[in-house]
Amino acid sequence: MTSPESRLAELGLTLPEAAAPVANYVPFVQSGNLVHVSGQVSKGRDGLIAGRVGTDLTLDEAKAAARVCALNLIAQLKAACGGDLSKVKRIVRLGGYVNADPAFTDIPQVINGASDLMVEVFGEAGRHARSAIGCAVLPLNAAVEVDAVVEVE
Template sequence: MTHPIDARLAELGLTLPDSPAPAANYVPYVQVGNLIFVSGQISMDANGMIKGVLGDNMSVEDGAAAARLCGLSLLAQVKAACGGDFSRFKRAVKLTGFVNSTKEFGDQPKVVNGCSDLLVEVLGEAGRHSRSAVSAGALPFGVAVEIEGIFEIE
């Protein structure tokens, strides 16, 4: 039987990417008790990394779309942490979003909304979370957005 989260993703026409492998000396997630701490997921799609600087060569809308893709990668890591299905998933707890932006740019929350909105769209009330959205003068590989998350499982 299909889990409701998988069904909702299909209904929205969304596919989770393969769980990205770490790019350095760290693990993609760590479980402590009933919490899953997911390492930062960078903005990427099937064509590769989504690079750019908000306030310079990238619009808020493009940044939010990049953040949405980070959200799909976060969900892919959570699913992997749950053994390949969402049966143990309980809720999103906290996101920290990093936006590659100029010092004058102040719409980081609008960019990270791309991820937050996705989680609520897919998970309903279980997707509501606390959050920080901060500016970064640069991000790894020049990507536009990186988001890490904490999730509760049973």
């Protein structure tokens, strides 16, 4: 398996700067060999991907927003690992939250945008347990938010 950084380059992806918290929390906490990454919203280089999925955003747009969340998670992981993503042993769990219209039921397909990227970047170590939950609203009216638990060396 090539390094996660090499995989990101092959995919044509550049990690953003790890975002600073916007409230009273820290971006990640390491306990033993597990890193708990706080929820990362769908804020990319072009700004916040906001709105309600099924009303303001399509499934494909929401899936792309979840991918943005995953890039933000990987940026936090890189910070947690002192800049070396090869220290990631396993993506253990993702929690995915979708700002969804009550009639929108394709929540798992939205969060596949994040799950797919973890496998693309970390290979088999990127396969994880997960929750995918529809919400009435998310912070800043973000379309998607994703958090993670990750095993590191």
